[in-house]
Amino acid sequence: MPKPSRLTLAKQNIVLAFQRAPQQVYSKSQLEDVLTKNRATWELARRTSTDEFVEFLTNQRIARSQTFVSDRYGRQIVRYSFGRASPYALALSIQAKAYLCYATALNLHGLANVNPKLLYLNSEQSPKPDPSGALAQDRIDNAFKKAQRLSNLIYGLGDLSFTIVSGKHTKGLGVEEIRHSDSETLAVTNLERTLVDIAVRPAYAGGISLVLKAYRAAKVRVSVDRLLKILKDLDYRYPYHQSIGFLMQKVGYPQHSYAKLRALGLHHDFYLDYNMQQPAYSPDWRLYHPAELSE
DSSP, X not given: OOOOOHHHHTHHHHHHHHHHSSOOEEOHHHHHHHHHHHTTTTTOOTTOOHHHHHHHHHHTTSSEEEEEEETTTTEEEEEEEOSSOOHHHHHHHHSTTOEEOHHHHHHHTTSOOOOTTEEEEEOOOOOOOOOOSOOOHHHHHHHHXXXXXXXXXXXXXXXXXXXXXXXXXXXXXXXXXXXXXXXEEEEEEOHHHHHHHHHHOXXXXXXXXXXXXXXXXXXXXOOHHHHHHHHHHHTOXXXXXXXXXXXXXXXXXXXXXHHHHHTTOOOSOEESSSSOSSOEEETTTTEEEOXXXXX
16 A cells, blocks of 8 residues: 555645635635645645645645636636635635625625625726816716726636726725625625715616615615715716715605715716616706606
C-alpha cells in the first residue's frame, strides 16, 4: 500500500481551517496565500504546489470549483467555494472591493421581493472629472427619452446571473457589512444608499413598481437626513431629489420628510424613469412619471 501523501495526512487540519475561516469563496491566488501561510503548520513539503493543493481540495470534495462565464465577452472566472456558500458570497468573490446593490440590496434589506437568481454587484470606476457647463433642459429631455443604459458584463453560473455594474467612484459611500448567516458577512449598500440607487437606475431594481414598493416598505425605517447626506455626497448632475421626493410623497411619507427634498430646488423638468410612453406630469415636483402612478 502506497504511503499517504502529506496532504492526505493533513486533511483533517485543512478541513478544520476552512471551516473556521470567515471566508467561504476563494480565488486561486487566495488559496495560494492560504497554502503559504499554513504550509509549516500542516507539515506540507516545500514542493507542494498551489495546483496540487487546489487539485487535492477539489478531488477530496473539500472545495467545489465554480466557473462564472460571460458569454458576451468570452470570459471565465474560476472560484473555489467551501461549505454552503450563498449566491451573495459567490457574487462578492467575482470582483475585489465590489459590493451588492440594487435589486440584491432590496432583497437583503427586506424591501421588496426581486428574483433572487438575478444578482447585482457594483464595481466602482476610477475617479472621473466633473462635467463642465450648466445643466440644460434639452440634454435632460434627450437622455431620458432613451432606454436606461444597462451593463452587458453579466456572468452566469448554473441558474444564477451576476450583473457587474461599473458605478460612480464613491469610495464605498453608504456601504455596510451585514451578517447574513453564522458564516457570512456581506458588503451591501445600506438602506438609504439603496433607495437613492434605485431611484437613479430603476431598471436594476426590477422597474418603477418595485421601486415604489421599496419606498413604501422603507417608510418607517429610513433616515431622510442620512439619505440626503448620501445624495449630496454622490453629487449627481441630474436632480434626482425630485424623483425621490415624488416617490416619498406618493407612498405617504410625512410632509416634513419630502419637504427637505423640495427645498433643494425645482429648477428643471425631470423624469422618474427612462423611455416612458405618454407619461403624466407632476407640477408639484416638475416630474414626468408613468401615467398609472396618477391613479
